[in-house]
Amino acid sequence: MKNERVTVIDIAKAAGVSKSTVSLVLQGSPLVNDGTRAKVTAVMRELGYVYNRGAANLRQSGAKSKILGVVVNDLTNGFFAELAVGVDMVVQSAGFVQFLSNTSESLDRQSEVIASMREHGISGLILSPARATTAADLKPIVASGIPVVVVVRNVPGARVSSLVSDNQQGTFAGVQHLVSLGHRQIAFLGGFNDTAVFEDRLHGYRAAIAACGLEPADALIIPSAPSRAGGVDAVGRALATDIKPTAAVCFNDAVAFGVCDGLRAKGLEPGKDFAVVGFDDVIEAKTAVPALTTISVDPQAMGRRAAQLLLKQINAGKAEAESIISSVRLVVRSSCGATDADPSVKVETGL
Structure with missing residues (x-):
């Protein structure tokens, strides 16, 4: 079941506890003893479960997330700063805000920041993948139903949209x-x-x-x-x-x-x-x-186009993969x- 769409019920069954106990662990409740908390946490880690804290808050308020994640592999390269500016031009006018993070080519860091962004309820993700990123690395976020657009570097086999240059x-x-x-x-x-x-x-x-x-x-x-x-x-x-x-x-x-x-x-x-x-x-x-x-x-134009592609999928309510190769001169x-x-x-x- 690892990396599939894991639910609280799945966690409860695997840990041998009730659904309400899992919920208390997720909320950090002091009513759960340390042994049970450790067992439930270990099962969540094993099954690849990510608690979407932002989504939980939104469910309580009835609102929808207006946050987009932007994760790049090397923010010290001016190209990616310009790409992020292009993204911001589009998402800001659409009423969204971007969370920007840099992985410095680390797969572990990439997994951490994507999991953190999911926990805070992002509505979509633009990703310039770290070196050696595979389709398996993106499987958890793809399975969650969050739209993803990869830019600059493609990820073969990943069921996500891509935007690369010629x-x-x-x-x-x-x-x-x-x-x-x-x-x-x-x-x-x-x-x-x-x-x-x-x-x-x-x-x-x-x-x-x-x-x-x-x-x-x-x-x-x-x-x-x-x-x-x-x-x-x-x-x-x-x-x-x-x-x-x-x-x-x-x-x-x-x-x-x-x-x-x-x-x-x-x-x-x-x-x-x-x-x-x-x-x-x-x-x-x-x-x-x-x-x-x-x-x-034209990195700013690439950022604008990536944002437009992501917003199109968010507004459509489904993540249909598109592959675009942009022209160069x-x-x-x-x-x-x-x-x-x-x-x-x-x-x-x-x-």
Whole structure:
């Protein structure tokens, strides 16, 4: 019965106590002795039961929850802050409030915060899953009937809605652009190689390398943490290879910023000595020096769309799974070496 829709009656039967005793335990009543409380609590843990404290309060008042959960895997990445802003734009106007939490890529933390949000009666959940999240990890909240939208990273087999960007097309366009600027040794830098997003973006990179008639070089595919520090590390390793890359498509903008830092540390100027393309188009991409060429996902728009999808399911009263792949576009700025002097390339400048 673990991870199914467990009821108070199920708990009472498994623990060999009455339904009213289970209710007293849930309410923290001093009328229950410690031994019984420990036995009931152990059964609840074993069966995966979550007491929806918020829902209980709402049943007493006759109201409905106006709370949505938003759980992301890395709030230190500006992408997710912008995504949360997009979510808030939609849910606030609909009379909801979001509870935001960060998992730092921890599955245990993710389980804890989702259980806590369920206990407080959320009406729906937007989740950017931690690494290695499986359909089984989401089974308890799916079984509860709470609508869920996963964003950025898909979870194969999970019966939830998903909203991801066109990762393959994005890196394909990035490589094509660098080839059009004359580059032939192009690296793919950053990202955890055990995530579906990494696989998709790497697939687009490999496909573009083949389509452009370039020789593939596995030595130029360098995973790292999808962070600024990860970018510094990845470009250092790339420049140490026998194949000397002159350009890179990065897993995300955070990695791209780190690549620029790493290049400068080695006396190379991004956009002049080495071309850099990011992925995401966070706010800082436009104001960075040099301004970052990147694959634009528009994180705020993704947040708005995820919120709209979730509210649609909440209003419909049922969680029917939908899968959406949002389009991306190449935004050319200075970090790739393109300039206004290139007549075939439109370079975005100014604010």
